[in-house]
Amino acid sequence: MSRVAAFGLGAALVALLLASLLVGPAEAGPFASLRAFLFGGEGPLTLVMREIRLPRALLGAMVGASxxxxxxxxxxxxxxxxxxxxxxxxxxxxxxxxxxxxxxxxALAFPLALPAAALAGALCAVLLILLLAGARGGALTLILAGVAISALAAALVSLVLNLSPNPFAASEIVFWMMGSLADRSFAHVAVAAPFMALGVALLLPLRRGLDALTLGEDAAASLGVRLARLRTMLVLGVASLVGAATAVAGAVGFVGLVAPHLVRPLVGSRPGALLPAAALAGAALTLAADVAVRIVAPERDLKLGVMMALVGAPFFLHLVWRQRGAGA
Amino acid sequence: MRRARAALFALLALAAPAAAEPERVVSVNLCTDQLAMLLAAPGQLLSVSHIAHDPLSSAMLEEARAFPANYGRAEEVWLLRPDLVLAGAFTPETTVSMLRRMGVRVERFPLVTRLADVPEALRAVGAALGREAAAAREAAAFEARLAGLKGRRAGADPRAALWHANGWSLGPETLAGDILAAAGLANVAAELGLSAGGRIPLESLAMASPDLVLSGARYPGASEGEALTSHPALRHFRRGAVEDRDWVCGAPAALRAVSAMIEARRSLRGDEVARR
Incomplete structure (x- = not known):
């Protein structure tokens, strides 16, 4: 990625973090809000800025990057x-x-039980998708397998929540399927951070291997890439990141589709260089969507996934169209 | 408004004696459950709603255990061969009209949103059951207890917010709001422009800086909505627990909620005096 592009992405991310800190139902001016945020002081505004908006903004960036x-x-x-x-x-x-x-x-059994369980669920889904559509399966097989796994997972989430003895659980199907960052706290940040760090540590070293893989598996192997090891790290890394993100914010769709495509022109066709750029773009995109849900429907707790799907689904259709043109 | 409501109750009361005193009564609503259990003659009430058997929702759990539960479905209610079904404002209209089509007498009772309307509700259910004397006794006892609780209170009213799962709060035009007012607590929901029930965002709650934030107990299982009530930002405010079951129905149990809130007010005011 060129230095200019990296700077641009970084500046966009900072601006969106700031915007995320300044949007909310507590109607205080931006300067008063920032003063309370930076310098503290007595009064509820400091509390709102530091304990309600800050974790939401941080978590938005973390979930999006993941x-x-x-x-x-x-x-x-x-x-x-x-x-x-x-x-x-x-x-x-x-x-x-x-x-x-x-x-x-x-989830209460030990401190990180919730993200660990989400990781396990994500792991099952990744393994299933690799088994069904693997590296050699075409785009169509991948999407069909994905549709089946998504549908099954959504049905089982609904089933579990409908069978819950808790009267509020069933109404939260939409949170788990669409995702939201509303009223998240530093407790959620602490729950998500360890597995997100693990996921980043597993995925970033794969840059060279992924670059080599563009030449084909045999060529990559002859370049010294250990494919089995790469696959294991990739599966675990993706499961950690998606598990941690979903455990605290629900399933937010399309970020992982749109973000890499937005920055691909900036990094050329090297999947390795795409990884950090896509993380930055994902963070910016999710923050933008989370600011948008608060502006569009401040009273309604509009779900993040709804906003992402409004942007992502047409994008997806466009990609499908292009694939068709390419005769895939 | 008040007169209209009284007229409505009177009308219900007038309509009741047309039928003979019912012998097989089924209640399908948590609040009519309570009024019927208080007023019915032995053997008159056949079944109460399943919610009356839920420890967190039912203010008369012990009494309710003596009656089989129903889930308010038309078919199962009809199979009990009732000659009177007591329904509430939230009973689905489809169920009520289905039962009426099958020839069952269904009395639907409106939502009670003020403590002062509880005696009328008691009398209305009493009239439907043909238990006017029992209803008059209960109504008089309620009025006496309410008057006893509502004395003058010293000092400014502390500001309390009811803040339940998903940030749900209740304004002054609800029974819960009336309970707060009767106990001498100012309702923060009213300051934020809420007259009936509605959501208060966590940020708005924090900005209002209530003297007391009141939430209900958690149900088994888990929900994000309930988890919100233990958001760490709220540790800066004084918290209080409320027994949901005493707050939902316009029935004598609501007085327990008033007493609990008077106690909460006293301890808040005590703190304030101690700080000076």
Whole structure:
């Protein structure tokens, strides 16, 4: 990525973080808000800025970066531009894992039980998708397998929440399937951060391997890429990132699809260089969507996934159209 | 408004004696459950709603356990062969009209949104059951207890917010709002422009800086909506627990909620005095 592009992305991210801090129902001017945020002081505005808006903004960036990075990694490994954690059912699997652990009480068993369960759900979905559509399967097989896994995961999430003894659980199907960052706290940041760090640590070293893989598996192997190891790290890394993101914010779709495509022109056709760029773009995109839901329908808790799908689905259709043109 | 409501109750009361005193009564609503259990003659009430058997929602759990539960479905209610079904404002219209088509007498009772309307509700259900004397006794006892609780209170009213799962709060035109007012607590929901029930965003709640934030107990299982009530930002405010079951129905149990809130007010005011 050129230095200018990197600077541009970074500046956009900072601006969106700032916007995320300044949008909310507590009607205070931007200067008063920032003063309360930076210098504190008595009064509820400091509390609102530091304990309600800051974790939301941070979590938005973290969730977006995780999904963007996962999407770029999946697209690079499968050499398929339609791969995305939401579309291929990984987010759905993570949501199922999270919901089961919450309703059975396993989520309280030990401190990181909730994201661990979401990771396990995501892992099952990634393994299933690789088994069904693998690196050699075409785009169509991948999407069909993804549709089936997503549908099954969504149905099971609904089933678990409908069977819950909790009267509020069933109405939260939409949270788990669409995702939201409303009223998240630093507790959620702490829950998500460790597995997100693990996912980044697993995926970023794969840059060279993913680049080599563009030449084909045999060529990559002859260049010294250990394919089995690459696949294991990729699967675990994607599951960690998507599991952690979904455990705290629900399944947010399309970030992993749109973010890599937005920055691909900036980095050329090297999937390795795409990874960090897609993470930055994913963070910016998710923050933008989260600011938008608060401006469009401040009173309604419009779900993040709705906003992302409004942008992402037409984009997806465009990609499908292009694939058709390419005769894939 | 008040007169219209009284007229409505009177009309219900007038309509009742047309039928003979019912012998097989089924209640399908949590609030009519309570009024019927208080007023019915032994053997008159056949079944109460399943919610009356839920420890978190039912203010008369012990009493309710003596009656089989129903889920308010027309078919199962009809199979009990009732000659009177007591329904509430939230009973689905489809169920009510289905039962009426099958020839069952269904009495639907309006939502009670003020403590002062509880005696009328007691009398209306009493009239439907043909238990006017029992209803008059209960109504008089309620009025006496309410008057006893509503004395003058010293000092400014502390500001309290009811803040339940998903940030749901209740304004002054609800029974819960009336309970707060009766206990001498100012309702923060009213300051934020809420007259009936509605959501208060966490940020708006924090900005209002209530003296007391009141939330209900959690149900088994888990929900994000309930988890919100333990958001760490709220540790800066004094918290209080409310027994949901005493707050939902316009029935004598609502007085327990008033007493609990008077106690909460007293401890808040005590704190304030101690700080000076």
């Amino acid at each position: 999904l963007g990075l996962s999407g770029a990694a999946l697209q690079g490994y499968l050499r398929n531009p339609l791969a995305e954690p939401g579309l291929v059912g990984v987010s759905g699997g993570a949501a199922l894992g999270a919901v089961i652990s919450l309703q059975t009480g396993f």
